[in-house]
Amino acid sequence: MTQLPGDPPGRSRVRPLPHPLTPYPELIVNFCPTGMIPTKAMTPHVPVSPGEVIEQACRALERGVAIVHLHARESDGTPTYRAEPYEEMILGIRRHYPDAIMCVSCSGRNFPEFERRSEVLELTGSARPDMASLTLTSLDFPGGTSGNAPDMVVALGEKMVERGIKPELECFDYGMIGAANLLIGRGLLGRPPYYFNLLLGSRYSVPATARHLAGMLEDLPPDSLWSAAGIGFFQLPMNTLAIAMGGHCRVGLEDNIYQGFDRSELATNQALVERLAHLSESFGRPLADSRQARQLLGLAPSPARTAAPVQAASG
Numbered sequence: 001m002t003q004l005p006g007d008p009p010g011r012s013r014v015r016p017l018p019h020p021l022t023p024y025p026e027l028i029v030n031f032c033p034t035g036m037i038p039t040k041a042m043t044p045h046v047p048v049s050p051g052e053v054i055e056q057a058c059r060a061l062e063r064g065v066a067i068v069h070l071h072a073r074e075s076d077g078t079p080t081y082r083a084e085p086y087e088e089m090i091l092g093i094r095r096h097y098p099d100a101i102m103c104v105s106c107s108g109r110n111f112p113e114f115e116r117r118s119e120v121l122e123l124t125g126s127a128r129p130d131m132a133s134l135t136l137t138s139l140d141f142p143g144g145t146s147g148n149a150p151d152m153v154v155a156l157g158e159k160m161v162e163r164g165i166k167p168e169l170e171c172f173d174y175g176m177i178g179a180a181n182l183l184i185g186r187g188l189l190g191r192p193p194y195y196f197n198l199l200l201g202s203r204y205s206v207p208a209t210a211r212h213l214a215g216m217l218e219d220l221p222p223d224s225l226w227s228a229a230g231i232g233f234f235q236l237p238m239n240t241l242a243i244a245m246g247g248h249c250r251v252g253l254e255d256n257i258y259q260g261f262d263r264s265e266l267a268t269n270q271a272l273v274e275r276l277a278h279l280s281e282s283f284g285r286p287l288a289d290s291r292q293a294r295q296l297l298g299l300a301p302s303p304a305r306t307a308a309p310v311q312a313a314s315g
Contacts, residue, residue: 025296026288027247029065030168030197032226033057033269035254036071036079036109037143040141043257045268047163048073054092057100060273061093066293067101067131068093069168071254079109081116085156087127087281094126098304099290101297103131103168106156117152118159125307131195132160132297134167136176136183140204153179154188161190166299169196172205177219184221192223193298197250201234208234210241217245225296233261239276243283251276 033056038046044308047053059067072085090102104120111117134157140149160167167189169180180196183189198216201208206216208230220226229250230238239249251272259267277287283298288296300306 027285027294028288030067030250031060031065031256032069032252034071043266046253048077050088057093058096058268061097064287066290069103071105081111083119086120090127094304099302103128104129126304128303131166131168135170136179194224196226199229201231275313
C-alpha cells in the first residue's frame with residue numbers, strides 16, 4: 001500500500017503498476033473484430049454479418065482471447081444499435097464457447113438517444129452481455145464527434161450496473177479517467193475491480209507513447225485492471241508496452257486494418273491475434289482463457305451456464 005500525492009491523509013491505495021517481484025497475471029486479450037468504421041471497401045477481411053463475426057470470434061477464442069468486443073451492423077454494412085443482431089452474435093458465439101466474455105457497444109457516435117444506445121443492455125438469458133462499453137466524455141474523431149454528455153454517461157452506467165453488466169471504461173484522454181474516478185467515488189460504476197480500456201494514438205486523443213501511457217496509469221483508481229489499445233499502426237507498440245508493463249491488450253480490425261507500419265498489407269483478425277499471442281508467450285505471459293479472465297475481472301459465471309436458453313432472433 002502506497003500513499004500517493006493528492007490522497008487525503010490516511011488514505012492509501014495500490015499503484016496500478018505491479019510490484020517488480022510480483023509475477024504478472026495471465027494476459028487478458030480483448031478482441032475487437034469489427035467496430036463501426038472499417039467497411040468491405042476498405043478491407044475485405046472485416047467481418048460484417050453476424051455469421052462472419054461468429055466465425056472470426058470463435059477462431060480468436062480458440063487461440064486464447066478472453067473477451068469479444070462486439071459492434072453490430074445492418075445487412076448493408078452500416079452500424080446499428082438494434083439488439084437483434086447482437087443477440088444473434090452472442091448466442092452464436094456462446095453456442096461454441098459458452099464461457100466467452102461478451103462485451104457490447106453502447107457508442108453514441110451514430111445514435112445519440114439513450115433508448116437506442118441502451119437497447120442492447122435489455123438482452124436477457126443466455127444472450128445477456130457480460131460487459132458494455134462506457135465512454136466517459138465526449139470526444140472527436142476524424143470523421144466527427146462522439147457525444148457523451150455527463151447525464152448520458154451516468155444513465156448508461158447506472159443501467160449497466162442495474163442489469164449486472166460490468167462497464168468497460170473507455171478512456172481516450174486523462175479527463176476521461178478523471179470522470180471515471182468521479183463516478184466511482186459516487187458509487188455509480190458498481191464494484192471493483194474496474195476495467196479500463198485505454199485507447200491511444202487517435203488524432204484527437206492521447207499520443208501513443210510510453211510516457212503518455214504511464215501518465216494514464218498513474219491516475220487509475222485502486223483495484224483496476226487496464227488494457228492498452230493503439231489506433232492504426234500504434235496497435236502493436238501499445239500492445240507490446242502493455243504486455244511488458246503488466247497490463248492487458250485490445251486487438252483487432254476495429255482499431256487497425258494493416259499488418260505492418262508501411263501499410264502495404266491488409267491484416268486479418270486471425271493474423272493480428274496470432275501475432276499478439278506469440279508476442280505475449282515470448283514474454284512468458286500465457287493468455288488468460290475466458291474462465292481465468294472472469295476471475296480476474298470479478299465477473300459472474302457466463303449466462304450461458306446459468307440462464308435458461310433463449311432462441312436466436314430471426315432475421
